[in-house]
Amino acid sequence: MHRRQYLIGIVAVVLANSVNLLPYYFIRLTIDGLTRSTDRNPATLGVTLAQVGLYALGIVLAALTAGALTLVMRRMIVIASRQTEYEIRRDIYANLQTLDKAYYDRARTGDIMNRLTGDLSAVREMLGFGAWQIVNIVSAFATSFSVLFGLSWQLTLIVIAVLPVIVGLLWYLARLINQRHTLVQEQNSLIAAKAQENFSGARVVKGYAIEDREIADYRAMNLELLRRNIALTKVDGPLRAFTTLLIGLTFGVILLVGGWLILFPQSGGGFTVGKFVQFVGTLDRLAWPMMMIGWITGVTQRGMASWRRLRELLDARPQIHDEPGRTDPSIRTLRGAVDFEDVTVRYGDRLVLDHVNLHLPAGTFLGVTGPTGSGKTVLAQLITRSLDPTSGVVRLDGHDIRQIPLRVLRENISVVPQEPFLFSDTIANNIAFGLESQELPTIPTGVSVVETPVPPTLPPQPDMKRVQEAARLAGLAGDVENFPEGYNTMLGERGVTLSGGQRQRTAIARAIVREPRILILDDSLSAVDTETERRILDGLREVAQGRTVILIAHRVSTLRHADQIVVLEEGRVIEQGTHDELLAAGGHYAELERLQRLASDLDTEDEGIRDAEAAADDLKHVLPQEAMK
Ligand SMILES: Nc1ncnc2c1ncn2[C@@H]1O[C@H](COP(=O)(O)OP(=O)(O)OP(=O)(O)O)[C@@H](O)[C@H]1O
Ligand SMILES: [Mg+2]
Known part of the structure; x- marks a missing residue:
């Protein structure tokens, strides 16, 4: 499904990540040219204004290309994820229509609805933004690190030493956030279900005058949601603070060692100010992908769990169905015996x-x-x-x-x-x-859409x-x-x-x-x-x-x-x-007939029974809905 779109999207992301590193290269050439640094590179041995202009143009072109590639990526991956969402929803709905009484006797309407909304969004997020970010993270690390190594292996080793600590910490915090996020979502569902039941059953609630109890119940659930939201915020905040701190620390160490490498050239083998700036710039581009690692694990975990829940809907089969060999297709009509x-x-x-x-x-x-x-x-x-x-x-x-x-x-x-x-x-x-309604075309299921499907005629x-x-x-x-x-x-x-x-x-x-x-x-x-x-x-x-x-x-x-x-x-x-x-x-x-004849004689005498029947009617109205919950 959508392999071509994803492939083009992935290539676009990798290219965009490579192109994104070019501006720092041009900056390095400019700085080294201006400072007449000697790293035996003829291009940086003195620089003219025309050359600087060329570098500047290079930066603009790189930005333009990266922008265009990002557009291509969005066209491909994000649209493909939206189309997949449409296909899954279409196929689930079509399958749900084939299921029989035995299935619906067991299934809970609220649960099915929840899967078609919440779980489907989680899967789409995983296939769209999630897939993009995974490719982005991997290719950002690969391209950046090859450049970093080329610039200075000493500094790169420092980065490699610190990186696992940062990533590990982020990952741990992200997991905590995900767990607490799930708790918040569960409470949200409970509250929504409670409210929905109360509104549908408003007549019963009023009839039994239990509004106060319902308000108290709802308040307790609402308070629990507040408590869980606060717990979420408590881990959400430190995530940012810790990351900023660790990244700041890393840059501090790098500044120190980098300065030392430039001040004592005999130790560093041709490290220049331009290279230093390129190194710091390239490293800076990794900050965002690092932050995304923890987040993306959550999206993937949620997405996979949701996908399993959707599969259950897609794989459910009716107990009663036509069976080749047993069903006789020559029977086209019935007389009614x-x-x-x-x-x-x-x-x-x-x-x-x-x-x-x-x-x-x-x-x-x-x-x-x-x-x-x-x-x-x-x-x-x-x-x-x-x-x-x-x-x-x-x-x-x-x-x-x-x-x-x-x-x-x-x-x-x-x-x-x-x-x-x-x-x-x-x-x-x-x-x-x-x-x-045979005029309606049947909508094919199990196929990918690439164009926007034409809406069916009503x-x-x-x-x-x-x-x-x-x-x-x-x-x-x-x-x-x-x-x-x-x-x-x-x-x-x-x-x-x-x-x-x-x-x-x-x-x-x-x-x-x-x-x-x-x-x-x-x-x-x-x-x-x-x-x-x-x-x-x-x-x-x-x-x-x-x-x-x-x-x-x-x-x-x-x-x-x-x-x-x-x-x-x-x-x-x-x-x-x-x-x-x-x-x-x-x-x-005969006994039934006798009793009913007696009752109807009474009925004509006593209009009150009419009223009682009307009241019973009203109750019948409410009860079937209640029974469906
Ligand atoms: N899906 C089911 N699972 C288990 N038991 C069932 C199921 N459907 C019906 N029954 C049982 O089968 C019995 C007969 O049910 P049925 O609905 O046919 O009664 P009925 O004669 O239509 O009654 P009423 O006049 O109240 O409609 C009942 O005891 C009912 O509880
Ligand atoms: Mg019945």
């Missing part, structure tokens, strides 16, 4: 589904009910293949679901999840979210006819008409807040706008009143023509028109049949 053959799902030693058998011809309207935790959501997840069964087979149109390309599966099945997620976007875009406007029709079927159209900007109303943080029932219906509209072969609704009518529910069910029956619909619900009133109803309990199918058959059987379902 669903069969479960002895399907068992275990999480660890927890039995979640226990030998479930189902037979649904294409076009069936299936109702599923059962107590909370009985495995309804898991059953739905098997049909989208968010999860593979521990044993048994799920079949769609007679094919083992594992043979069907995931793309075909996802294109033909829509799910309204139990906790729908809406984006901070217009309501139209939220509904049209799953509509195909997805085309959603097909408003389809959006409106879906909204109507989902019983949402009336609500949207009352919004300030209709379908262009923004939702979420910068827009209107939908009620629980409106959120559910938006999610239903999103699912049906794609006209899927199989439609799954997981407890999607829990937050709407019975009147709205009737409207949605009418819409759904219209949608259901020729499609397989799986409707998970707790209310018998929601399920009564289903072709088939399945009652789950602790992962087992305990009853199965039509509404009338199940009522006649007088089992679990």
